[in-house]
Amino acid sequence: MDNEMMTTSAAMAARRINNSLSGKIMWLPSRNSIPSNLLEPVLENGAYNHPVVIMSNNPSPEGLVEVFLITSFGTRSIDEAFDHKWKHWLHYTPIEPAVHPEVEPLRLIEGSQRLEKQSYVNSRQAHMVQLAALRPHRGSGPGADSIIEQASLKSLKLTSHFIDLFNPRTPKRLRDYKMWEMDHKWRKGEDQAQPLPSGSVVTNPYFPAFSWLAAETPSSQATISQATSTPIYNAPTYNAPTYNAPTYNTHTYDTQAYSGYHQTVSNWRATQHQHRDISSLASWRPSTSAH
Structure with a gap:
């Protein structure tokens, strides 16, 4: 047995x-x-x-x-x-x-x-x-x-x-995703090497002529709306604003001379009643009278 x-x-x-x-x-x-x-x-x-x-x-x-x-x-x-x-x-x-x-x-x-x-x-x-x-x-x-x-x-x-692309039991959304991913990777590589003319229909060489699959997944083919070429970079231009410096009216002060110890003081630096004629103080002496 x-x-x-x-x-x-x-x-x-x-x-x-x-x-x-x-x-x-x-x-x-x-x-x-x-x-x-x-x-x-x-x-x-x-x-x-x-x-x-x-x-x-x-x-x-x-x-x-x-x-x-x-x-x-x-x-x-x-x-x-x-x-x-x-x-x-x-x-x-x-x-x-x-x-x-x-x-x-x-x-x-x-x-x-x-x-x-x-x-x-x-x-x-x-x-x-x-x-x-x-x-x-x-x-x-x-x-x-x-x-x-x-x-x-x-x-x-x-x-x-x-994701098994050829298994009928594989959900359609997973097949759609895988086909999009593979097609995207292929076109990304091809676009860098050989630009395609305008209006070309890209057929992914990973799965050529998949009529049975393309009927279920139209996204397996993509139409290039415009020619794929190397982009040309143009540096942006900016209009720089012109800066006008502000103008100020400088205030003028009148100066007045004061005599004493050969000094000259501007009247705007001395307060009113602060200045006086100190020439009379030159002969002043303290009182020596006895109390």
Whole structure:
């Protein structure tokens, strides 16, 4: 009985591995080895030739899926590669057996291949790639694929605030927000490099020709009302007011000379009845008569 249950469990695990898309770890080959019709115009060169984890439950009708890049930091752990004060410290989630001092590792489903190196999922930004451009990832040990278990995958989606654009169950307001955010980031970068002519309709290359999605979300396309060009800065001009200094009528005082000890005193500095002729005081002597 126990052997039968183990066989059934192994069969279920095998079906889970073969049928899974979300959480599957695959390989994004070098840019030169991918057909041109499968290349994404906004994917930076550094993203190629790396393992990725698929985050979408299902691909879009155009065959696109959203992925997070996986890095190994060479042969080092994140604790050895970066300081704890690094601003992106918490955006890298380890995949067992890799460790992180502050983040729980993602566990692989039973029967999955283990990764050859200590690997970390970079959840800072999701990228869109063609599912047909991905290749199987060869890890170490027996097994066909490397797949993150559902509990760990759910935790990764929550901590990274991932919004599955291709999941019909995703609320429309969340899809609208994500499409606006991605379109805004793309147009902001393109406007700086190549101005668009007036009246151009901007189609976000992250999700080209999404007719089924554009019908639900008209904001996925934006019309440029005027040419986008480098702004010219004109220094503002100011009319400085003219300042007229006030004029004052200075009061004039008449001076009058007073004699005595050869001094001259202005009458405005001496009060009335204060000045008198002191020439008679020069011959005055105190009385010496006896009493």
